[in-house]
Amino acid sequence: MSDAALWVAVIGAGLACLAIKLVGHLVPEHALAKPRVARVAALVTVALLAALVAVQAATSNGHVVADARLLGLAAAVVALLARAPFVVVVIVAALVTALLRLAGLP
Amino acid sequence: MRCATLCGMPGPRRAARTPEVDSAVRQSLSVAVATGLYGLSFGALSVVAGLSVPQTMALSLLMFSGGSQFAFIGVVGAGGAAGAAVATAALLGARNALYGPQVAPLLAARGPRRVLAAQLTIDESTAVATAQRDPAAARAGFWWTGVGVFVLWNAFTLVGALLGDAAGDPRRYGLDAAAAAAFLALVWPRLSGPGAGAARLVAGAAVVVALATTPVLPAGVPVLLAAVVAVVVGLVAPLLPAPAPDADRAAAPLACPAPATEPEVAP
Numbered sequence: 001m002s003d004a005a006l007w008v009a010v011i012g013a014g015l016a017c018l019a020i021k022l023v024g025h026l027v028p029e030h031a032l033a034k035p036r037v038a039r040v041a042a043l044v045t046v047a048l049l050a051a052l053v054a055v056q057a058a059t060s061n062g063h064v065v066a067d068a069r070l071l072g073l074a075a076a077v078v079a080l081l082a083r084a085p086f087v088v089v090v091i092v093a094a095l096v097t098a099l100l101r102l103a104g105l106p
Numbered sequence: 107m108r109c110a111t112l113c114g115m116p117g118p119r120r121a122a123r124t125p126e127v128d129s130a131v132r133q134s135l136s137v138a139v140a141t142g143l144y145g146l147s148f149g150a151l152s153v154v155a156g157l158s159v160p161q162t163m164a165l166s167l168l169m170f171s172g173g174s175q176f177a178f179i180g181v182v183g184a185g186g187a188a189g190a191a192v193a194t195a196a197l198l199g200a201r202n203a204l205y206g207p208q209v210a211p212l213l214a215a216r217g218p219r220r221v222l223a224a225q226l227t228i229d230e231s232t233a234v235a236t237a238q239r240d241p242a243a244a245r246a247g248f249w250w251t252g253v254g255v256f257v258l259w260n261a262f263t264l265v266g267a268l269l270g271d272a273a274g275d276p277r278r279y280g281l282d283a284a285a286a287a288a289f290l291a292l293v294w295p296r297l298s299g300p301g302a303g304a305a306r307l308v309a310g311a312a313v314v315v316a317l318a319t320t321p322v323l324p325a326g327v328p329v330l331l332a333a334v335v336a337v338v339v340g341l342v343a344p345l346l347p348a349p350a351p352d353a354d355r356a357a358a359p360l361a362c363p364a365p366a367t368e369p370e371v372a373p
Contacts, residue, residue, distance in 0.1 A: 001156075001182065001187070001188060003158070005188050006156075006157065006161060006182065006188070007161065007164075008188060009178075009182070009188035009191050009192055010157070010161050010164050010165055010168075010178075011164065011168070012188075012192050013165075013169060013174070013178055013191060013192040013195040013196065014164060014165060014167075014168030014169040015168065016192060016195070016196040016199070017168075017169045017170075017171050017174050017195060017196060017199040017202070018168065018169075018170075018224070018225055020196065020199045020200060020202055020203045021171075021199070021202045021203065021205075021206065021224040021225060021227045022206075022221065022224040023203045023206065024202060024203035024204060024205055024206020024207060024210070024224070024227060025206040025210045025215075025220055025223060025224045025227070026206075027206075027207075028207075029207035029210075029211075032203060032204055032206070032207050033204075033207055036340070036341070037204070038204055039304075039340045040336065040337055040340035040341065041200050041201050041203075041204055042201065042296070042305070042340075043304065043305065043308045043336035043337075043339055043340045044197055044198075044200065044333045044336040044337060044340070045173070045198060045200075045201055045293075045296070045336075046293055046296050046297070046305045046308050046309050046312070046336065047308050047309065047311075047312040047332045047333050047335055047336035048177060048194060048197060048198050048312070048329060048332060048333050048336075049173065049177075049198075049289050049290075049292050049293035049296075049309075050289075050293055050308070050309035050310075050312040050313050050316075050332065051312040051313065051315070051316035051328065051329040051331075051332035051333075052176075052177055052180045052194075052286075052289040052329055053286050053289040053290050053293065053313070054312070054313040054316045054317050055180070055184055055316050055317075055320065055328060055329060056180055056184070056282065056285045056286035056289060057283065057286035058317060059184070059317070059320045061185075062320060062321055062325065063320070063321060064317050064320060064321065068280070068283070069280075069282055069283040069286060072280055072283030072284075072286070072287065073283060073286050073287060073290065076283075076286075076287035076290055076291070077290070080290065080291060080294050085140065086140070086144045086147075086288075086291050087143050087144050087146070087147065089287050089288075089290070089291045090144070090147045090284045090287050090288050090291065091284070092287070093280065093283045093284050093286065093287030094279055094280035094281055094283060094284035094287070095280060096280065096283070097280030097282070097283035097284075098278065098279050098280035099280075101277065101278065101280065
């Protein structure tokens, strides 16, 4: 993506997210408070985040690959099971991955 | 406190100093510090994904929604098109629209203050506000959390972006895995606890769909396709309970709002 296109995307996505928040403050409560709307929104959030985990950890240039990132992610799972704070989870994953690459893993 | 005065924020001078308000303010500050700190990782990962420092700051100032911001840079970093990045960020921000009806009646904001309240309507401010029993404490909780997170999130984004810019090859430091871990930490609280069966099912299906379609679809599209799975499951499986947020917000503040007064509306 060119720098100009990236700027357009940044501003466009930022305004879209602000508009979404404003909708919540302007529309009558009953329109958004339906259990089904809330359920779908919650599941969409879960699906997007889970897909982003998979794409970020196990794909590279349009290919599915298994490398040091997966073990870094496994370390993050251990940190999450130990109820570590967000920043610690992220640092543990980076550290394990960096050390494995230092040891020669792709 | 110029903004506080202008916006009518119930700061120390405006709100009655009841124990409830004091407690809400303390809660707000601890949430703001915890959330702000992880702006560091966003800033660093954003420049690693190919955004400039000004672009990174524009995201934190204008978009101001952690999940959406991480998703945006995730799609851009994977080589996705602008449209896919905008669509993914907007879809992840959709839950913020569900918070408005919960906090707007508490705030009764009008005019420019309403726009400001909307911009500050995120997981954390909604969670702290709706966790208070006293209306004054709820208002204090919303504004102190919203403004506190906004200031610290943006400050730490800048520090992280400058650090990431200086770091060089991101793979050497495992920052690509750090981005995956950030997404995992955001989704984690939604996959545990009672009633998370549908969420786990959707998460598993989303992973399969995203990996299976990555070799054949342009970057960014597999993630959007995973959202379709969620819509289908959400509509055809009305008997499955909605995912319930975990009670512990400290692990991943942005991912974990707990609208205590509104159990039907999961975040």
